[in-house]
Amino acid sequence: MKKINLGRHAVILILIVLWGIMFALNESFRTGANLGSILREASSTGIAALGMTFIIIMGDFDLSIGSMLAFAGMIMAGCMENMGIVPALIMGAAAGLVCGLINGIIIAYFRVPAFITTLGTYYSLRALAYIFNDANTIICTDTAFLKIGTGSIAGIPIPFLIFLVLAAVLAVILNRTTYGRHVRAMGNSEKACRISGIDTKKVKCAAFVLMGLCTAVSSVIVTARQACASPDVAANFHFDAITMVVLGGTKMTGGEGSIFNTVIAAVLYASVSNCLNLYHVDAQWQRVCMGLILLAAFSFDFIQKHFAGLRERSQKKTIQSI
Amino acid sequence: MGNYIQIRDISKKFYGVYALKNVSFDIARGSVHAVMGENGAGKSTLMKILGGVYQADGGSIIIDGKERNIRSVQDSAGCGISVIYQEFNLVPELTVAENIFISDVPKKTFLGIVEKKKRSDNARKILDMLEIHVDPDEFVKNLSVSEKQMVEIAKALSLNAEIIIMDEPTAALNEEEVRRLEEIVGMLKKEGKTIIYISHRLKEVFDMADTVTVLRNGEYVDTRPAAELTEAEVIRLMVGHDVVQDTDRPVYASEDVLLKVEDLTLKNVFESVSFELHKGEILGMAGLMGCGREEVLSAIYGLFGYDSGKVFLEGKEVRFKNSGEAIEQGICFLTDDRKDAGIFPRMSVEENITIMSIRHMKKKWGFYISPSQEAGQLKKMTEFMNIKYARPEQKISYLSGGNQQKVLLGRDLLLDNKIFIMLEPTRGIDVGAREEIYSLLYQLARDGMGIIAVFSDMNELIRVCDRAVVFCDGRITGSLTKEEFNKEKILTYAAGKGA
Known part of the structure; x- marks a missing residue:
């Protein structure tokens, strides 16, 4: 008996319904420019949400990514003036990698809870971003660089292409490599991992490094779209990313999750924000709305679990009766 | 009266x-x-x-x-009635006095504030009466195990x-x-x-x-x-009565020593533990709760360290810093805590059984785990051990205890192992699956594997094992061959007598 798993596909259904309604009702929504801007918006946070999916599946989370994004952006923009685009991108990636490594080492090897560690780096990295250029914004003028944020290939925005490629790569890593299995196993039972000979510290540390790299890629897109790096960018970035992951059905308790659903959730999140803009909803009310979506996403997890529980019970019964 | x-x-x-x-x-x-x-x-x-x-x-x-x-x-x-339980019921973050009077707070002042000093004094009276030299204002988390036990006793007595x-x-x-x-x-x-x-x-x-x-x-x-x-x-x-052994089963133990443990010591946990495991042998470990046998085996497997002593694997001295190193050398370990330290509850049956073998699997392009190869491994173990499940992608938590245990055994058997350490391999398993696991052990022994099995149930130990060592308080107090097996002897050793 094959049943459609509603819980699993809820995000994509909601997205289809929302787009269907908006296509029918709103002319400005269905313009190519508007759809492109939704995808660009979805990509800049969505890429970090991919890394966050790994972290949350492992049973942790990272609050520092907004500050990390600002810091990596400042480094990158700063290097671009003197060194050119390629070294600047490398420096930006290196900044993300090092920040992630610091988080990872403190959490995995010094056993400081992720909440405390990333709260600490959340403050320090933000401050470093301000210190880097005396709290001033750095303007980027390199047209090739700006293309990364604003260009399109065959009508598809470049950030979204990057997002899709990264999502495909990370989905393969999560589902079909030893490392991905270990990440999921960690979210299931760290004790069992230790007995199975999995180097839990290395796995944990590597996930935070991956998070740092994803943040650096997000930083490239955000900086390129705004044509500048400013130290106060992406203030609620970590919450947006966590909301996307949870909206995508990844369990806060760890152990289960899907990269594909995170991609859909990122597009959904950006679409909602876009709709609110189109109807000129006041900025403060938009925040109220986003807050409610966050709450809904979290309770969604529990509602789903409730239904999953009912399903499991009936499934268990049938199995035991075999 | x-x-x-x-x-x-x-x-x-x-x-x-x-x-x-x-x-x-x-x-x-x-x-x-x-x-x-x-x-x-x-x-x-x-x-x-x-x-x-x-x-x-x-x-x-x-x-x-x-x-x-x-x-x-x-x-x-x-x-x-007042009960002093085996497990501690003390709150580590509270003081000794607070713990003693946890359910029986002394008189409060008019504001409802507990008179701390009075409580400490009352606690001291009880502690003095029992000659327990512990400061009533000390936090319980700072006490030694035996001090905690004495505080637990004081707590029970305070209720009068x-x-x-x-x-x-x-x-x-x-x-x-x-x-x-x-x-x-x-x-x-x-x-x-x-x-x-x-x-x-x-x-x-x-x-x-x-x-x-x-x-x-x-x-x-x-x-x-x-x-x-x-x-x-x-x-x-x-x-009660004696148990029957599986006498019809030949003993496969050979002279070759697979594992030799010499004077293994971890302060306050186990002391001077020495034993040998032969090829094809099923060595039983008996003892009462808290006798230290699980700790000895976990230490050998690298889950935690030991202070002194030596472990030899096929004559070569080894010391595993973590379980990964032990696995590399062909030692595997079955936990007695299947629910919390064995299964990965939200992963599929297939992913549960291959979690260790994927490391050595030959992969496409060097990293990609091929689904067909993975399915093949599950199929191999399913046939070998008669595991029952609905679909390979079914979550393992839906399986019965016996089938979960078979998956855990299969996880280790997919590797090339010489030694299998098993803690309570039949815990929480119904009778039918239990028999299947016994015959699996015999089969593995016949193929030359050395097996160390911890059984709390003496009937099982006597039935399955070729030889047994008995632990009491972190020491080996006796060693018995199959011919010498009887419950009285084991129990005598386990109670610390006769060694």
Whole structure:
């Protein structure tokens, strides 16, 4: 008996319904420019949400990514003036990698809870971003660089292409490599991992490094779209990313999750924000709305679990009766 | 006086299995009454029923002539019962005094604030009376295990209960402290309190108890005055009849030594542990709860360290810093805590069985785990062990205990192993699957694997193993060959006698 798993596909259904309604009702929504801007918006946070999916599946989370994004952006923009685009991108990636490594080492090897560690780096990295250029914004003028944020290939925005490629790569890593299995196993039972000979510290540390790299890629897109790096960018970035992951059905308790659903959730999140803009909803009310979506996403997890529980019970019964 | 406490036809079932079956006996007022039995005899279950932690499925408890309906811990305290449990019930973040008076806060001032000083003074009085040298204002987390145990005793006494139940209070105590506990018990008896005392240690029981009741497999065996009993008789009552061995099975053990352990020591956990494991041998490890055998095996496997001693694998000295190194050398380990440290509950049956073997699997492009290869591994183990599941992608938590255990065994068997360490391989498994696991062990031994198996159930140990070493208090107190196997001997060694 094959049943459609509603819980699993809820995000994509909601997205289809929302787009269907908006296509029918709103002319400005269905313009190519508007759809492109939704995808660009979805990509800049969505890429970090991919890394966050790994972290949350492992049973942790990272609050520092907004500050990390600002810091990596400042480094990158700063290097671009003197060194050119390629070294600047490398420096930006290196900044993300090092920040992630610091988080990872403190959490995995010094056993400081992720909440405390990333709260600490959340403050320090933000401050470093301000210190880097005396709290001033750095303007980027390199047209090739700006293309990364604003260009399109065959009508598809470049950030979204990057997002899709990264999502495909990370989905393969999560589902079909030893490392991905270990990440999921960690979210299931760290004790069992230790007995199975999995180097839990290395796995944990590597996930935070991956998070740092994803943040650096997000930083490239955000900086390129705004044509500048400013130290106060992406203030609620970590919450947006966590909301996307949870909206995508990844369990806060760890152990289960899907990269594909995170991609859909990122597009959904950006679409909602876009709709609110189109109807000129006041900025403060938009925040109220986003807050409610966050709450809904979290309770969604529990509602789903409730239904999953009912399903499991009936499934268990049938199995035991075999 | 006679029948102060009357236990009548008490029964308790867990998951359809009797933990206690129609147990009845009497306890006299002002006596020290020992309750004895093997692991799983039902002693602790009975005490938890008296303490209100479990509710009996049937039967009645009469105290002081009145039938009592004990439904909760509060009810139990209301009947004047105070229980000192095997596991600690202290709050580590509170002080000794706060713990002692946790349910019985002394008088408060008019603002409802606890008079801290008074509480500390009261605690000190109790501690002094018991000659426990602990500062009442010290945090419990800073105490040693034996100090915690003494505080637990002080807490029970502060309630001024008439009936005091002690569930293996000496497991964590040293000899000096045991002696002091014996004095305390004597003092309480003089005050007219009734004490129900549970212990595996025969010596203490004979030193203190007036009466001994023996339980076996959840059933009442006998109650006799301690003075009329000898230690050998108590052991015989606890053990019952002898078990049959699987004598038709050939022994595959060879002369080749696979693993040799010499003087392995971890301070306060185990000491000077030495043994050998041969190729094709099933070596049993016996002992009572907390005897240290699981710790020794975990240390060999690299889950935690040891202070001194040597481990030789096929003649080469090894020391594993983590389990990964042990696995590389062909040692594998089956946990006794399947639910929390064995399965990955939200992963599929297939992913659970291949979690260790994927590391060595040949991968496409160097990283990609091929689905067909993975499915092949599951299929191989499914056929080998007759694992039952609906689909490979089904979550493992939906399987029965026996099938989950087979998946865990398969996880290790997919690697190329020489030594298999198993803690309680048949725990929480129904009878049919149990037999299958026995024959699996024989098959592995025939193929030359060395197996170390920990069994709490002596019947299983005697049936399955070729040889056994017995632990008591972190030391090996005896070693038995298959011909020498009998429950009395094992129990004697396990109680620390005769070594």
